Amino acid sequence: MGFKLAGILAILLMVGTTGGAWYYKDTQERLAILSENNAKLEVAVATNEAALESQRAAFESMRVENERLNTQFAAINDRNRALENRLSRHDIGAAMMARPGLTQNSLNRGTANAQRCMEIYSGAPLTVNEEQATKPSEINPECWRDANPNFNPDIQSEAWKRKNL
């Protein structure tokens, strides 16, 4: 009876030990897989966060560019209206009748300046004279903001500011 019980217990011990070892190994494998999954999920979460952050940055950049563009458009339209104001201040017809030679020179100068502005807007480099111009007599009145970077409008006479700003 005693031997039988000992035999049964020995078998049970063997089964228990084998089962325990197998259970330990299986648990370790599960832990490894779960840990790996967790790591992958961490990467996935980080990927999502990075994608969201890059989207947020893109939207912010778009907002800034739109704002800048609207400001630039407003400034361009203001400058464009300045020519209309200038033309409306002068009666070109009367000036032509009274002083044709002087008006002719003035028209030719204005056209040459406007054409130079077109060249600059198309990417033509500034000349040394354009870059160094600081006096109203030296600048291109049609596009001095772009053609004469060293010209400071703030230090000019009030009369000049009234006519040009």
Add this chain to the structure above:
Amino acid sequence: MKHIAIILIATMGLTACAGSPPRRIEVSTTPIEKPALILPDATVLRLDEVEWIVITKDNVEEVFAELESSRKDAALVGLTPVGYEVLATNYSDIMAYIQQQNAIIAAYKNYYEESEQAIEEANGQLNNVESAVESQQQEETKPIWKVW
């Protein structure tokens, strides 16, 4: 026998959960590199000089005589002062349009450069996370004899 059955059932119960191993998640990300857009610059304008001649009823003969003496065709294309003003404002509108287009191109350039920078930063963060996870993964698993 009753005890043996209990022990067997307990052993089976203990190992029963081990039947189905957890599913291994496979994540694969393949970044697609977009080639940089390289375009030639537009041709810079070189405009020829335009000469205006103002004609009134008083100087018309003088102007034509001067044209003939300088061996130019004695014919002129005319504009009234109002027509000249319209031409000038049209010219000014075209200049404004070019400036607006330049501003739009600059805005596109800024936007794409900043987006690219944001993507690079995001990729950098991802690489950091991935390397942190990898180093965590490479930590040695405890051998069975180091359980305690």
